[in-house]
Amino acid sequence: MSSIREVAMEAGVGVGTVSRALSGNGYVAEDTKKRILEIAKRLDYTPNEMAKNLSTKRTGIIGIVVPDIENPFWGRFLKHVEIGLYNYGFKSLICNTIGVSNREQDFIEFLKRKAIDGIIVGAHSLKDEAYLGLKHPVISFERDMGPMIPQVCSNHAQGGRFAAEALLKAGCKRVIQLGGTYNGHTPADERHIEFKSVMEAAGANVTTIEMSWDMVGYDHYRTIMENYMELFSEVDGIFTADIGAYFCLAFAKKKGIKVPEELKIIGFDGLEITRMSDPQITTIAQDIPALSRSCVGCMIDLLGGKKVESKYMVDVSMQEGGTV
């Protein structure tokens, strides 16, 4: 492991010159530069990132906090964020909170210790206060932490409206919607508020069932759906996240309930699984690539000291299927 010092000695120059030649910052004569580069290669010189970090006060690593990587929505989000950050030269450090607040806290600590340059938070295991005092770059995804923390989210109100309009058009009178808890005020709340509002304005009856935001496993959904399916005799429409919609459809089939004739199902998210069922699930698709781009772009601006908006909202879209 040769250091910059050895390269400097071999080339008969100072370490400063080598540093400049390698980083491209500052003046250095063309021929000395070429010589240094050759020697560096010959000595198989590899810069030490830790030393560089200590000097520049940057690590080139961004932390991404999500509730559960295994969940297809978060997996997809993570993938696109990672790709976006990579294109700007940043690496992605993951934190699965799996509902454990210590893990999220631990990541904040990591940020304060300057082991990472910033954090993108998509989990909710910790109170907003944990982030509000930080002087470090933080972006919240699908979470409102007030005007001090830039926020990226889907246009949930639009999604709620799309769903309501679709169900109304299909003639639904008595529907159920399942969603994350209202506590903590997530942008997703807007979806349920708008959905309920539009449905009721048209004279339909809406029952809202809340479930924890951070409990997003398949089994949890399956259990929830099967438990509430008992209520469905009176119900003609359901609005829920895609995974819930999937199990709902499966359960309806098993019970002999005809979809969409007797029961309309409309999902939210736009995950792959909506296209794996028969019929395919009609759903409101979130634009995960665009959401990810917003998160990344905002983080890059923040790191660059640029001014950023306090809220970035991304449109959703209707994805046709056969369940409405």
Add this chain to the structure above:
Amino acid sequence: MSSIREVAMEAGVGVGTVSRALSGNGYVAEDTKKRILEIAKRLDYTPNEMAKNLSTKRTGIIGIVVPDIENPFWGRFLKHVEIGLYNYGFKSLICNTIGVSNREQDFIEFLKRKAIDGIIVGAHSLKDEAYLGLKHPVISFERDMGPMIPQVCSNHAQGGRFAAEALLKAGCKRVIQLGGTYNGHTPADERHIEFKSVMEAAGANVTTIEMSWDMVGYDHYRTIMENYMELFSEVDGIFTADIGAYFCLAFAKKKGIKVPEELKIIGFDGLEITRMSDPQITTIAQDIPALSRSCVGCMIDLLGGKKVESKYMVDVSMQEGGTV
């Protein structure tokens, strides 16, 4: 951002004492230690990780290279590895190769620059040579890079045998298996070799279709399955990864082929989706938590300078369903 120096001054002691008091390494009187801790808290002292790293030559970060986080198998693997590493105090840096070898190479560079302490590789976008020269901790998952790099994998031969026995018992005579390419010699090859061998020993006919290891998206599988479905008129059994099995089942249903009466389908992996279909897919389940534990344990031993085995093999298990 107070430094260790300020804490030392405030406490009227040397920086060394503060360092010892905070890290717990070395002697320091109980009362001075208490005093230092109080002052540190009062000053809101946060250790600087970069400086620590430069001193200790460790970052506490492990890189995990996978083909695609969005794929449910890799998402699950990643999740369990992250949890395992976290329990040992390590953080997880992800690299999605998405088939792009530069990205994998970039990560190796990161390791050489000492930005991370080690790498767990589950992708195959780069040749073994890229890793063989490294003097850094590397563990390969489901990939054989020779005796120098410790390897963790499922007992694929066992899996191939289980699948073959199940299909034979069900009376299959003419089957197809789909799998990753034989080039590069992955442990998964054993599965196909053993499957073929057991089937043929019993007089059955086996056709093996190869597909790229790193192309693991849903769409790719769907396309492949639908293309090959044309061959199925003569075929009475299929052995493929779970995603392929899922699409195969869906396609069979659509074509009116009765499963399992006319066509038996057996998957491999044990993903959630095998339990989302009706009938549920019979599959050979990999023990992802155990595989992850092996990867993590091996990495920890490697970092601790302990001797490690060159190969860790984890048993698979039969997961009953209704497709065989």
Add this chain to the structure above:
DNA sequence: GTGAAAGCGCTAACAT
């Protein structure tokens, strides 16, 4: 254009 030297903030060896 280039060299020397002062950090970056911490750890660890050594002396006391």
Add this chain to the structure above:
DNA sequence: ATGTTAGCGCTTTCAC
């Protein structure tokens, strides 16, 4: 038990 000091390897003024 504790203070002092020499690194860790790089970046970045600041003279020359």
